[in-house]
Amino acid sequence: VKYTPIRRFPASDFDLSVVATARTYASTIGHILAAARTPRVESIRFLTDFTLPDGSRSLSFRVTVAAQDRTLTQDEITAERNHLIQALQSQ
Numbered sequence: 001v002k003y004t005p006i007r008r009f010p011a012s013d014f015d016l017s018v019v020a021t022a023r024t025y026a027s028t029i030g031h032i033l034a035a036a037r038t039p040r041v042e043s044i045r046f047l048t049d050f051t052l053p054d055g056s057r058s059l060s061f062r063v064t065v066a067a068q069d070r071t072l073t074q075d076e077i078t079a080e081r082n083h084l085i086q087a088l089q090s091q
Contacts, residue, residue, distance in 0.1 A: 011066035036087030040065045
């Protein structure tokens with residue numbers, strides 16, 4: 001186990017929901033997000049699976065982003081979110 005120093009600056013969380021077909025696994029979406037993560041993304045956790053009236057699914061994930069040396073700005077958090085969304089759209 002590698003030592004990781006305690007973060008001195010606050011992290012930010014945002015939820016990301018993905019509308020997928022009924023046969024799409026949450027783990028598939030999770031793997032795409034994990035592959036696209038940057039060093040600022042501390043964690044990606046699955047939250048909920050909701051079936052929509054048309055039979056598709058809404059899969060929600062909580063993403064935590066932070067930096068070790070400072071507090072991230074809203075623009076930096078938005079850039080991380082947009083990067084993950086682009087990775088999903090390219091699949």
